[in-house]
Amino acid sequence: MKDIIKYGIVGIGGMGANHANLFLQNKIKNGSLEAICDTNDEFAKNFPNIPFYKEVDNFFDKHLIDVAIIATPHRSHIDLGKQALKRNINIIIEKPLAVTSMQCREFIEFSKKYDSNFGIMLNQRTNPAFIKLKKMITSGELGKIHRYQWTITDWFRTNYYYNISDWRATWKGEGGGVLMNQSIHQLDLCQWLFGMPDSVITDMQLGHFHNIEVEDEVTSILKYKNGMKGIFSTTTGETPGVNRLEIASDYGLVIYENNCLTWKKLSETSTSFIKNSQTLFEKPKVETLQFEFPNEEDQHIEHNRILQNFTNFLLGKEDLYVPGDQGLNSVELINTMILSGLDKKEIELPLNEEEYENKLREMIGNNQ
Numbered sequence: 001m002k003d004i005i006k007y008g009i010v011g012i013g014g015m016g017a018n019h020a021n022l023f024l025q026n027k028i029k030n031g032s033l034e035a036i037c038d039t040n041d042e043f044a045k046n047f048p049n050i051p052f053y054k055e056v057d058n059f060f061d062k063h064l065i066d067v068a069i070i071a072t073p074h075r076s077h078i079d080l081g082k083q084a085l086k087r088n089i090n091i092i093i094e095k096p097l098a099v100t101s102m103q104c105r106e107f108i109e110f111s112k113k114y115d116s117n118f119g120i121m122l123n124q125r126t127n128p129a130f131i132k133l134k135k136m137i138t139s140g141e142l143g144k145i146h147r148y149q150w151t152i153t154d155w156f157r158t159n160y161y162y163n164i165s166d167w168r169a170t171w172k173g174e175g176g177g178v179l180m181n182q183s184i185h186q187l188d189l190c191q192w193l194f195g196m197p198d199s200v201i202t203d204m205q206l207g208h209f210h211n212i213e214v215e216d217e218v219t220s221i222l223k224y225k226n227g228m229k230g231i232f233s234t235t236t237g238e239t240p241g242v243n244r245l246e247i248a249s250d251y252g253l254v255i256y257e258n259n260c261l262t263w264k265k266l267s268e269t270s271t272s273f274i275k276n277s278q279t280l281f282e283k284p285k286v287e288t289l290q291f292e293f294p295n296e297e298d299q300h301i302e303h304n305r306i307l308q309n310f311t312n313f314l315l316g317k318e319d320l321y322v323p324g325d326q327g328l329n330s331v332e333l334i335n336t337m338i339l340s341g342l343d344k345k346e347i348e349l350p351l352n353e354e355e356y357e358n359k360l361r362e363m364i365g366n367n368q
Contacts, residue, residue: 002066002314002315003030003315004030004031004032005030005031005032005066005067005310005311005314005315006032006034006064006065006066006067007023007028007031007032007033007034007065007066007067007068007069007307008033008034008035008036008037008059008063008065008067008068008069009033009035009036009037009068009069009071010036010037010038010056010059010068010069010070010071010072010080011037011038011070011071011072011073011094012036012037012038012043012046012047012071013038013040013043014071015071015094015121015303016036016038016069016071016072016094017043017046018300018303019069019071019303019307020033020036020047020050022300022303022304022307024047027304027308028304028307028308028311029308029311030311030312030315031307031308031311033050034050034051034063034064034065035050035051035052035053035059035063035065036050036051036052036053037052037053037054037055037056037059038052038054039054041054051063056080056083057083060083060084060087060089061087065089066089066090066314067089067090067091067092067310067314068080068084068089068090068091068092069091069092069094069307070084070091070092070093070094071094072094073165073167073173073174074096074098074099074167074173074174074175074180075099075167075172075173075174075175077093077094077096077097077098078097078098078103078106078107081093081107081111081118082107082110084116085110085111085113085114085116085118086114088114088115088116089116090116090117090118090310090314091116091117091118091119091324092118092119092120092121092306092307092310093118093119093120093121093324093327094121095120095121095122095184095185095188095327095330096175096180096184096327096330096331096334097120097324097327097328097331098331099174099175099176099180099331099360100175100331100335100353100356100357100360101328101331101332101335101351101353101356102353102354102356102357104327104328104331104332105328105353108324108325108328111324111325117310117313117314117320117324118323118324119306119310119313119320119321119322119323119324120322120323120324120326120327121303121306121322122184122185122188122306122322122326122327122330123185123302123303123305123306123322124185124186124188124189124302125188125189125192125321125322126302126305126306126309126321127259127293127302128293129256129259129260129261129291129293130189130193130256132261132291132293133193133247133254133256133261134192134193136254136263137193137194137247141251142247142249142250142251142252142254143249143250143251143269143271144226144228144249144250144271145194145228145247145248145249146227146228146229146248146249146250147228147229147230147231147246147247147248148190148193148194148228148229148230148231148245148246148247148248149230149231149232149233149245149246150186150190150230150231150232150233150244150245150246151233151234151242151243151244151245152183152186152232152233152234152241152242152243152244153233153234153235153238153241153242153243154239154240154241154242154243155178155182155183155234155235155236155241156236156237156238156239156241157210157216157236157237158210159210159211162210162211162212168181169181169210169212169213169214169216170212170213170214170367171213171214171360171363171364171367172364172367172368174214175360176214176215176334176338177206177212177214177215177216177236178215178216178217178218178234178235178236179215179218179234179334179337179338180214180334182234182236183218183232183234184330184331184334186232186234186243187232187330187333187334187337188329188330190222190230190232190333191329191330191333194224194228194230195224196329196332196333196349197222197223197224197230197333197349198223198224198225198348198349199222199223199346199347199348199349200220200221200222200223200333200336200337200340200346200347200349201220201221201223201340201345201346201347202218202219202220202221202337202338202340202341203218203219203220203341204217204218204219204220204337204338204340204341204342205217205218208235208237209235209236209237210236210237213363213367215338215341216235216236216237217234217235217237218232218233218234218235218337218341219231219232219233220232220233220337220340220341232337242257243257244256244257245257250266250269250270250271251265251266251269251270252264252265252266252270252286259292259293259294259295259296260290260291260292260293261290261291261292261293262288262289262290262291263288263289263290263291264286264287264288265286265287265288265289266284266285266286267284267285267286267287268284269284270284305321306321306322309321332349332350332351333349335351335353335356336349336351336356338356338359339351339355339356339359342359342363343359
């Protein structure tokens with residue numbers, strides 16, 4: 001078995017450069033960066049000691065790597081992933097896996113023909129606070145969950161951010177806005193923690209704060225068969241913003257904010273108290289529990305964890321945190337929210353994927 005896993009990165013103008021620096025700073029144990037590839041050879045100047053390729057075929061064929069990290073614009077993820085798998089190269093794809101759930105499903109089926117492994121950079125699942133929250137939910141200690149509400153508005157962006165790349169904030173290039181590019185992380189956590197909803201209704205505005213064609217302000221209600229509801233609000237136009245998750249359950253209220261979990265735990269379930277109490281206004285007793293987690297100064301620590309885990313997985317030391325096929329649900333959820341917002345109606349899941357493909361083509365055509 002190998003001692004060192006050799007990585008290459010396709011796309012080093014944005015997140016790819018951050019990934020490259022993790023290797024160059026020796027933050028990925030038993031992992032080495034062996035090659036980089038980008039259509040813009042100006043980026044090569046930032047990594048003078050790493051072999052650079054402008055043509056992706058040369059990158060895949062001429063440099064022996066174990067893993068290709070695909071950190072290019074969204075639309076190219078699937079094609080590059082296929083090229084790597086055909087050459088028996090393992091892959092990690094930056095989020096999103098693809099811009100539509102239909103494309104995700106097709107790629108997942110394609111990947112099954114090959115022995116290579118593939119992961120997805122849904123890195124927020126490695127955050128200790130969300131790992132703790134996942135355990136609290138799956139163990140049943142919160143009881144039945146009635147409602148969750150996630151307000152994620154600290155994605156503030158300027159027009160300059162969108163203008164520096166012609167693919168950003170376009171239906172053709174990015175396949176969406178704040179949902180597809182930024183809040184996909186929280187929506188992945190929503191489906192990971194609470195499961196997929198049965199229907200979604202969305203109020204969404206296109207270019208409300210910015211001169212862009214896609215959504216930059218969204219509020220959705222996610223409905224579940226068991227009666228649970230989720231409320232999800234996000235934007236790239238507010239500052240100061242917040243990242244706050246509330247979970248209302250039989251055993252009280254859990255709040256995630258500032259990398260801290262606070263559980264206002266009831267002495268008995270609210271359902272039982274409502275049924276049995278003989279008082280007018282009394283409430284169950286509350287005990288406040290706090291779970292604090294270290295404030296990590298390295299803003300790329302979650303990316304580091306995904307890359308380290310993938311390395312350890314290939315070395316036979318760990319299970320894979322986020323297998324690539326788990327990149328599907330967040331994209332399907334985003335597609336459903338966008339379709340609901342555009343058509344101004346409630347949309348049931350599973351999504352009618354052909355309907356969404358047609359809608360996306362329509363939006364691309366309207367903005368040519």
